Amino acid sequence: MQEQKIYGRREGAVGHVVFNNPAKLNAVSLDMWDGFVGLLKDYAKDPEVRCVVVSGAGGKAFVSGADISKFETERANAEAQVRYDAISKEGYEALYDFPKPTIAKITGYCIGGGMNLAACCDLRYCNEGARFGVPAAKLGLGYGFLRIERLSRIIGLSRSMEFLFTAKQYSAEEAYEMGLVNGVAPDAELDSMINNITGAIAQNAPLTIALAKAAAREIAKPESQQDHKKLDVMAKACFDSEDFKEGRRAFMEKRKPAFKGR
Template sequence: MQDEKIYARRDGAVGHVVFNNPAKLNAVSLDMWDRLLAILGDFAADGAVRCVVVSGAGGKAFVSGADISKFESERANAEAQERYNAISGRGYEALYDFPKPTIAKITGYCIGGGMNLAACCDLRFCNEGARFGVPAARLGLGYGLMRIERLATIIGLPRAMEMLFTARQYSSAEALDIGLVHRVAGDAELDAVVAEATGQIAQNAPLTIALAKAAARELAKPDQQRDHARLERMTQACFDSQDYVEGRRAFMEKRKPVFQGK
């Protein structure tokens, strides 16, 4: 239902997660994190969904961070903050560990928690008017190790330190220059840019893509913690799959393959 603060829809092979709190620039409260977990669980279980796009309603913001108006009720002290972190953390981790490709479609403000949400996605596309920043230093918030690590993995530690120390906002051009986003498009072109990417992903072999994403997540761990056996099993599954047969036949027959994820 599109009257919910966060809702899901499906467009063919593409699942959409929409943060729908435009009056507050899609700021996120605890109940929205619970809903995100349910949506991602449904999309993960749906074999017809090949990738997921995360966006914000209204055009003025992707996600502007936590709902500050609810800090007194949800994050008033260290104990309440710990509870909030546990619930929101499950949402971030569910998106980061989602087994299929994820794309953040960013319009307008992508601030604080919105930056962390975007960093949990695999790809990030934005409109020309997008603005990025981490204002934790202006609010006295603790921006923890995992958030800094993920941001630094994308843009490098020196750039991440500048962003955190200054708490300033970055333009879409700056975000592209430092590698925070993959593409910048005009307002009228952004949907088409995202659709082109999701279309390319959806027509490719799901098992191969799943392996690539799993490998990327393992690369983020120290070598001694990486599950090499799991990746080897996934690699073997690709070569044993019907899709591998289909890919070879399609190549020989000079046609587009039709992959089933089997």
């Protein structure tokens, strides 16, 4: 039986999505994008899933970008490129618009499309050996507006231009210093770092967290396109929720709240 190139697994309230193509440093093909979108849809519908961790198998790479060996069949000309872009964009947008917190667990290389995937997550953590880069200028690829915009919102436009103009790779320490990642840990401690974050998210109020994420996505839009009314409705739902009552009771009773997301 052929091993799945992308798969999901549940660990309590945490949904995991794993890119499983370690022989090619988890390079992504079209069928992997299809599987990725399907997993995200399943996790979005599952009320027991409070957050999602995206990672790459093998320890040598998070995602190293598109599978260049597939370019002759999947991206051989402009027409094929349009199809590939549409399917890969669906994957990136499904992650960026995912309604629950998303975390990139980065080990090793995070290159090209991997950088874009990480930028679509809410939080990013990496091991000490992680390397980051956008080699588009070395391949003649067009690195589009959304990718540059999202990267620049995280590390600033000047740093983003340095990534693109030089096509150089940056260390985990450099990535942390520029704000690209939220934390760096030795290999043996990265899982613990991620578990501490997901554990904190899982025990907090889902409706409040959903509002915070929705607000973050509105902030990323031009002010003229922001939907504050939607956020007002979500805020009201928090105050009308059973979770708000539970939070108050737990505070008065000096115990941890048991939030249900309703």
